[in-house]
Amino acid sequence: METKNTLYPIFLKLDKIDVLIIGAGEVGLEKLTYILKSSPQANITVVSKEFHYKIIELSHFYSNVVLIEKEYHKTDIEGINLLIVATDDRALNVKIKQDAERLDILTNVADDPELCDFYLGSIVTKGALKLGISTNGQSPTLAKKMRMYFEDVIPDEVEFSTKLLNSIRKKIKADLHHKIENLNNVTIALNSNSKIVDELTLVKKDFKIYLN
């Protein structure tokens, strides 16, 4: 595996596409839980011979999670946009990946990086702000630690600042070049000082003046 991370992160609207998880054991549960934590409205179908009881509980809570109790058949993946494979049968996982390739479906085979078209990352969410973290498959544990670190150090005020910046953004009536300059000026405090919390409080005051 490469040291330099060349993966390209994108932020998907999972309520607008169809996600399928095949296999509903421990790993299926981990993937489902993690996706719902970040995207509670994700459209997710789970196909499996048996279901972890926590997956059944989740499906009662989320009407957007549909469970289908059956053995995998290649027609299950037709029309699917994003696929996560998590059965305990490695040969079956390889076959599902081949079926998916024929239909051009982006696929993650849980815990089998070689078979993955994409990886799930660690995710930090603070209001509108979202950070995706990847170690290029080298250490999921490090990705998790980084998530916990950023959850801790990014101040909750960032939610407020994001909203304010958005309203300023809408108010500034200028050509794109001047708009970017203006927005850079009001956010410059964020870049110039490591005491993010203090700076955000200052920025908040500036914004209030700016908006009045």
Ligand SMILES: C[C@@]1(CC(=O)O)c2cc3[nH]c(cc4nc(cc5[nH]c(cc(n2)[C@H]1CCC(=O)O)[C@@](C)(CC(=O)O)[C@@H]5CCC(=O)O)C(CC(=O)O)=C4CCC(=O)O)c(CCC(=O)O)c3CC(=O)O
């Ligand atoms: C390549 C990738 C493919 C993918 O699954 O998408 C992958 C692969 C593997 N994971 C393994 C193990 C563990 N995974 C975790 C946790 C997470 N794993 C996640 C993603 C990814 N895992 C992708 C790369 C992400 C990146 O680029 O950094 C996270 C981010 C999201 C998620 O849950 O999917 C989530 C953290 C969420 C969070 O809390 O923020 C823990 C820690 C724990 O659970 O506490 C362990 C045990 C400790 C350890 O091994 O480090 C194994 C070995 C299995 C074995 O031993 O057999 C493989 C296979 C291999 O490496 O060969």
Ligand SMILES: NC(=O)C1=CN([C@@H]2O[C@H](COP(=O)(O)OP(=O)(O)OC[C@H]3O[C@@H](n4cnc5c(N)ncnc54)[C@H](O)[C@@H]3O)[C@@H](O)[C@H]2O)C=CC1
């Ligand atoms: N549990 C763990 O922490 C880890 C698991 N893995 C690997 O991840 C994979 C999945 O592991 P677990 O989730 O723990 O297994 P599990 O045994 O808990 O779950 C497997 C699921 O796949 C379903 N399944 C099996 N054959 C099927 C078929 N033909 N059609 C539809 N569904 C089918 C089963 O009904 C079950 O729900 C395995 O390859 C395992 O080696 C790897 C690392 C850690």
